[in-house]
Amino acid sequence: MDGESTKRIRDENREQHGRKKRRSDCGEKMKARNEKRKLQEKPLVTGCIRFYVKSEDDKVSVYNKMDKIKLCMAEKVSSVTNEQVLNAVFDFYLQLNGLVDDANDERNFNFQPYLPCDKKSTDEDMFLTTYSAMRNICSGIQHHNQTCTELLDVKKLQRFGHTAKVTFTCKDNHLVTADSSQHLPGGLFLANLRMIHSVYATGVRYSQYKRICDSANIGIVPESAFESHHNLYCSMTEDLAKESIKDAINEEVTAEVLKAEENDVPFYGINIMTDARHGWRRNAAQSDVVAIGQTHHRVVGLAVVTRQDDPVSQRHEIRGVENLYQHFDENDTSINIHGHDRNASVNKYLAVHQPQLVRRSDAKYNFAAFSYLDKLLP
Ligand SMILES: [Zn+2]
Numbered sequence: 001m002d003g004e005s006t007k008r009i010r011d012e013n014r015e016q017h018g019r020k021k022r023r024s025d026c027g028e029k030m031k032a033r034n035e036k037r038k039l040q041e042k043p044l045v046t047g048c049i050r051f052y053v054k055s056e057d058d059k060v061s062v063y064n065k066m067d068k069i070k071l072c073m074a075e076k077v078s079s080v081t082n083e084q085v086l087n088a089v090f091d092f093y094l095q096l097n098g099l100v101d102d103a104n105d106e107r108n109f110n111f112q113p114y115l116p117c118d119k120k121s122t123d124e125d126m127f128l129t130t131y132s133a134m135r136n137i138c139s140g141i142q143h144h145n146q147t148c149t150e151l152l153d154v155k156k157l158q159r160f161g162h163t164a165k166v167t168f169t170c171k172d173n174h175l176v177t178a179d180s181s182q183h184l185p186g187g188l189f190l191a192n193l194r195m196i197h198s199v200y201a202t203g204v205r206y207s208q209y210k211r212i213c214d215s216a217n218i219g220i221v222p223e224s225a226f227e228s229h230h231n232l233y234c235s236m237t238e239d240l241a242k243e244s245i246k247d248a249i250n251e252e253v254t255a256e257v258l259k260a261e262e263n264d265v266p267f268y269g270i271n272i273m274t275d276a277r278h279g280w281r282r283n284a285a286q287s288d289v290v291a292i293g294q295t296h297h298r299v300v301g302l303a304v305v306t307r308q309d310d311p312v313s314q315r316h317e318i319r320g321v322e323n324l325y326q327h328f329d330e331n332d333t334s335i336n337i338h339g340h341d342r343n344a345s346v347n348k349y350l351a352v353h354q355p356q357l358v359r360r361s362d363a364k365y366n367f368a369a370f371s372y373l374d375k376l377l378p
Contacts, residue, residue, distance in 0.1 A: 049086070072147045088149055095149075125157065126218045127164040128191040129180040137178040141168065144176050152176060161192040161221040162213075192221050199226070200233055241302065248298035249333050255295040256336070268356075269334030272300060274324065275341060276317035287313065289320025294337070301327050318345040325354065 053059050070080040073088060094100050141152055150170035158165045163181040181191035199209045206223055213220040252270040260267040271294035278287050291301035303323035305316040321340075328335060337358040340346055350357055 047083075091149055123217070125159060125164075126216065127157075127159055127180050128162040128195070128218065129164075130182060130191060132182050133178070133180050136182075137166070137180075140176045140178050144168075144170070144174055148172055148174055150174070159219045160189060161225070162195050162219045163189045163191045164219075192225070193229075195221055196226055196229055197233070200237075245299060245301065246331070248293060248296065248300045249331055251296050251298065252293035252300055253333065255293075268336035270300070271295070271337040271339075272335055273339040274301075274321060274346075276320055278313060278316070287316035287320060289317055289324060291324050294339075300333075303327065315345070317343055318349055321346050321349060322353075 051062070053062070066082075066085055067077050069085050069089065070077045073080050073085065091100075144152060148170055150172050152168040152170050152174075154166060155169040155175075156165075156167040158167075163179060165177065165179050168176040168178075179189070181189045184190055184193060198204075199206070204212075206226060210220055249270070256270050257267050272291045273294065274289060274291045276287050276289045286304060286306040289303045289305065290299055292298060293300045301324045303320040305319045305323070307313070310316060310319050325335075335354070335357060338350060338354070
């Protein structure tokens, strides 16, 4: 083959591979590069894997797959040798099918299904995570492992309140970033909002919540976040509470009407039990007076009495009971039996204003229900 036709074939090849001819592809520069290549250390052993296919297309298909894998491993096909790609593919397949000797497999080096805790790791940062987020992290790692055989390790762990943004990286500097909790519309972390909900719903004060979180080392949501959600949370829970109370009253009425029909007696109304609890033990600023139905033990009425309503906290229960009867009137609900603890003013109020009532002022009236009420009002 003469020099001219070799050059033509080379140019055609270049055209096919989309590589432009550069100035360094001829003259002194090319000669210098070829000299350098000659000096490079040649491999001592050559291996040959021969494969047989039915058509030229099948052969090209194998080569194309090989190039694709090389491009996954590096930016250029030419920077990965055939030996490197074969080893990577073989290792990946063997690993995938559990055919690697564990002792020689560094990929298994730090996985332990039962992870013991040493003294040093007791102070590690903790964060909340969810089922969906764990699955997402698994997907991210699996996606990386499909294209890279290097091991992933935690590079960075940034905490946002109770959640964390975790960044994994491998020796090839691939990055996999995932959050420990999913986001709600608007971008807030579910786990953080759930904790805000738990603080509001249990009546724990911010300082107490902070102490718990500090001791447990589970991160903390700043007070400003609580303040920004306060109004929305209050209006929504108020609506839900009203709905729940309405449902509970309907349930009690239905149960009592059925009972009256069964026993062939007139329906006088529902049976309730009430009790009051002060918001704080000392110098009560507010009291919750709660009425629960006798049959289903669900809250059928709630009255909150504050110091502004009555400065004397001992009078809060009777004020609450008055408000409750107003609430039952507004809901067209009549009361038949009212059980409560020994509170003289409540007794007096019921005797004067609700003479139709059967009054039970002893705890034996319905011990189970009262103990339930006790649990409801800590
Ligand atoms: Zn990687």
